[in-house]
Each structure stands twice: as structure tokens, then as C-alpha cells.
Amino acid sequence: MTQSLDANIFDLAPVAMWIEDFSDVKRQFDIWRQQGVADIRAYLLEDLGRVQACSEKIRVLKVNDKTLELFAARDFDHLLANLQRVFRDDMLESHITELEALWQGKSRFSSHAVNYSLSGQRLDIQLRGAVIPGYEDTLERILITTEDVTEREEARRLEQSNRRYAEGMFExxxxxxxxxxxxxxxxxxxxxxxxxxxxxxxxxxxxxxxxxxxxxxxxxxxxxxxxxxxxxxxxxxxxxxxxxxxxxxxxxxxxxxxxxxxxxxxxxxxxxxxxxxxxxxxxxxxxxxxxxxxxxxxxxxxxxxxxxxxxRKKAEAYLEYLGKHDVLTKLYNRAFYSDELNRLERNSLRPVSAIIIDLNALKQANDTLGHDAGDQLLRRLGEVLNGVVTAPNHAARIGGDEFAVLMPGADKQAASTMVDTIYELLKINNQFYSTAPLGISIGVATSEPGETLEAMIRRADINMYEQKKAHYANDALRAKTAGL
The missing domain is CATH 3.30.450.20 (PAS domain)
Structure with a gap:
């Protein structure tokens, strides 16, 4: 009655179960011990053919219905005839764990393995084995369960793959x-x-x-x-x-x-x-x-x-600079000058002074020496004005040879001082370029009460042209005198 009950439990178990005979494996162990083998794992890893030899010595005595179902076998004989299709590829390395446990005299062992069903499906297997009591010395009866953990392992592999992907994306x-x-x-x-x-x-x-x-x-x-x-x-x-x-x-x-x-x-x-x-x-x-x-x-x-x-920020800053500055002289350009003039017009701060400057003989330099020489003169005047004019005042190139200095809050005296400083720095600059001295004409104006800044600029411009006319008249007189 007990034997019949045990058989029913074996056959009806919800997990795949095998009863196997490892006695020939035990005899092989004895031979290796006699040959002096001590570290069975290292010995088997040295030559996986030894693992294969042990595997071939195992005899499958019985399996339950769940085993046949798991491995897609029609019956026990069908399974037995195709065991080489079930246990293959990387199965040998995982088999070493079982052999090592038995070599060490353990009655229980477990490992993770990969098997294959007869239909070719890859199966992740959680293998557990136990020597049936009474067979510890011969290993003639070992009960082995092979639980299908493919779904769990695939989830684990997917999680590892996702982690590696995320880590790779991060790194x-x-x-x-x-x-x-x-x-x-x-x-x-x-x-x-x-x-x-x-x-x-x-x-x-x-x-x-x-x-x-x-x-x-x-x-x-x-x-x-x-x-x-x-x-x-x-x-x-x-x-x-x-x-x-x-x-x-x-x-x-x-x-x-x-x-x-x-x-x-x-x-x-x-x-x-x-x-x-x-x-x-x-x-x-x-x-x-x-x-x-x-x-x-x-x-x-x-x-x-x-x-x-x-x-990008440097490019934006440069574009902003270009929008407000003259590239040649590094001074502000006419667009900035116009905006600043409109801003000052709206502002209640008065007085405002303006200095209008014209570079003398620029056309002559371009015509006789070339535009590079003319550009050099413009750059030099830009250096002079950049060295003199600081905020809140602003210097700008407003035309080909025309420049302006806007001085918010500056009275006539402050404007006059600025003109003197420009002439002083111009004199120093000309000492470095004695063969090509800079000459300028300057007009100055300071806003009067009720006067628009446009009108004030017009007065400064007129003053500049009067000085320029006097400059050329003097040049003509000197030339005439030199001819006599």
C-alpha cells in the first residue's frame, strides 16, 4: 500500500522528477581517487570530456508524467532515446556542481542548468537532487527534480539587459x-x-x-x-x-x-x-x-x-556685438548711436553734449595709398576714442569718416575737457605713426534748455564742418605759399 502511494505521488507530482542510478559514476570517482585526484572541480574543468564520461555513466530509471510533458516526449522510451538532445551545449559545466557535491559525500545538491525539450525549446532549469536514503554508499538511487524557471530567468535577463542599457545610456x-x-x-x-x-x-x-x-x-x-x-x-x-x-x-x-x-x-x-x-x-x-x-x-x-x-552663447554675444559695433574701429556703430540718441531724448537728464569728429584726408589716403592705408587711419582713430571715452559716454562711428561722442549729463566744460583729452591722445598716437599723422576736425555742442538733441547734434555738425573748411583753407594757403 505504501509503495503504491509513493508511486502515485511520484507520478502525480507537479514538478518534473527523475530517478537515476549514479553507481557507475561512484565507481569512476573511486578510480580517480586512487589516481590521486583531490580537487574534482579543477580536474573536471581541465577536461570537459571527463564530465561527458560521467554523464554517460548515469542511467535514468524512471521519470514522471510532468517530465515527459516538460521535455515534449511521447513516452519514457522516446525521452531516453533522445537524452543527447536534452542535455547538451553548456549543460556540462553546470553538471560539474552536481558531481562535486556527490564527490564530497553530500546527499543533496542543487544547480542551475540549461536543458532543451525534444521540440528544441531552450529551458532554464532549477535542478535539485537528493540521494534516496539507503543508497548513500552506492548512489544507485538519486531523486532529481527539474523545475522550469525559464520565465523567471528570462525576466532576470531582461532586467539585466535593461540595466546595462540604462547604464550604457548614462555613461x-x-x-x-x-x-x-x-x-x-x-x-x-x-x-x-x-x-x-x-x-x-x-x-x-x-x-x-x-x-x-x-x-x-x-x-x-x-x-x-x-x-x-x-x-x-x-x-x-x-x-x-x-x-x-x-x-x-x-x-x-x-x-x-x-x-x-x-x-x-x-x-x-x-x-x-x-x-x-x-x-x-x-x-x-x-x-x-x-x-x-x-x-x-x-x-x-x-x-x-x-x-x-x-x-552658442559666444556666438550670440558676438552677433550682439556686431549689431552694435563697427568691426573695423571697435567703436559703436550708427545703429547704436541712433538708439542711444533716441534714449537720451526720452530721458530727462540734461544737459547732453555731443562731439562730432571727421577724419581729415581719408579719401586722399584711399586714392593714393589704397584702402588698407585708409582703414589703418580709421583703426587708429578708433583706438584713440576707445582710450578716451568711457561709460556713461559713448563713442561711435556714424559714417565712413565721421565719428560722434555722446556725453549724457555733460556740460560745456566737460565737453571741452573731453576734446582736449582726445587731442592729447591723438598727439601721442601720431608720435608712433610719424609718417602718417592723423588729422581730425571736431565740432562740439551742448544742449540748451528746451532744445531737442537732434538740433544740438546739428549745431555740433555745423561746428565740425566750419573747422574742416578752415582746415582745408589753411592747407590751400600753405600749398600756395609753398609754390611761391
């Missing part, structure tokens, strides 16, 4: 990526809220040290290679030790706005910031900040992505 991203812990900052903000503070911006105005405190509480978990390249860091440790050199100066203002967004529950942010590489060079960056999903409650995992926009 090899062309954008600087930081994984950080903001949980301490969240606690600090919650503490401020618990005190009844409503206006966080005013609080930080009164307590600017709070921004620095929050910044010091950021915990950097990981950065990628693009981050090291962006900040000229040899390795992650170097970067972490010198974060104070990276986040400085204007960074406090940007971080302050970031804290205000966090206070208001904005967990996904974008803004432009300025950081510094470890070589001291400036980095203009587009910062994307996001709290990882599932960490909204504590901000313990956030990602910061930094895109280097330094080249």
Missing part, C-alpha cells in the same frame, strides 16, 4: 549627467514651511546663507564621462573634491531660483547657468533638473543634465 551620453540626492534639501525646505514661512523669496533675501547651506547638502551619487570631459576633470574623485571650483560666483543666483521652484512644487526645471571647468574656463550650460519618478516624496534621487551652450 556614454554626450550630455553631462549627474545623479544626486536632494533629500536633505527637502527636509530643510519642509522645516522652513513648518515655521509658517509663506514668502520663500523674502526669507532667502533675509537669510542668504540658507542658499549656501542647501547647496552644501547636495549629495552627488554618480556622474558620467561627459561630465568629466566637460569640467576637465581627470576622474570622478578629482571632480568631487573640487566642486567648489565648479559651482561658484553667479551660481548662487541660479540655485536660488531652483530652490524657489522646488518650494512651489516644480520638480522638472530648465534654466541657463554658468559653471566653471577645473582649468578655470567658463561654461555656459543649459540645466535640466528632474526628480526621478517614485522619489517625489523625498527627492532622494534626482537627475541633472547639463548641455554645453558655451559656443
Amino acid at each position: 556614454h551620453s554626450p550630455v553631462s549627467l549627474w545623479v544626486e540626492d536632494f533629500s536633505h534639501i527637502k527636509r530643510l525646505i519642509e522645516d522652513i514651511k513648518s515655521r509658517g514661512i509663506v514668502d520663500f523669496r523674502i526669507f532667502m533675501d533675509v537669510h542668504p546663507e540658507f542658499v549656501r547651506q542647501c547647496m552644501s547638502e547636495i549629495r552627488v551619487i554618480e556622474v558620467n564621462k561627459a561630465t568629466l570631459d566637460l569640467f576637465c576633470a581627470a576622474d570622478e574623485q578629482t571632480l568631487m573634491h573640487r566642486l567648489g571650483d565648479v559651482f561658484r560666483d553667479e551660481m548662487d543666483k541660479a540655485f536660488r531660483e531652483q530652490l524657489i521652484d522646488l518650494w512651489n512644487g516644480v520638480l522638472f526645471q530648465q534654466r541657463e547657468v554658468v559653471n566653471y571647468a577645473l582649468d578655470g574656463s567658463e561654461r555656459h550650460l543649459l540645466l535640466h533638473f528632474s526628480v526621478f519618478p517614485g522619489h517625489e516624496h523625498d527627492w532622494s534621487l534626482v537627475q541633472v543634465a547639463l548641455t554645453d551652450i558655451t559656443a
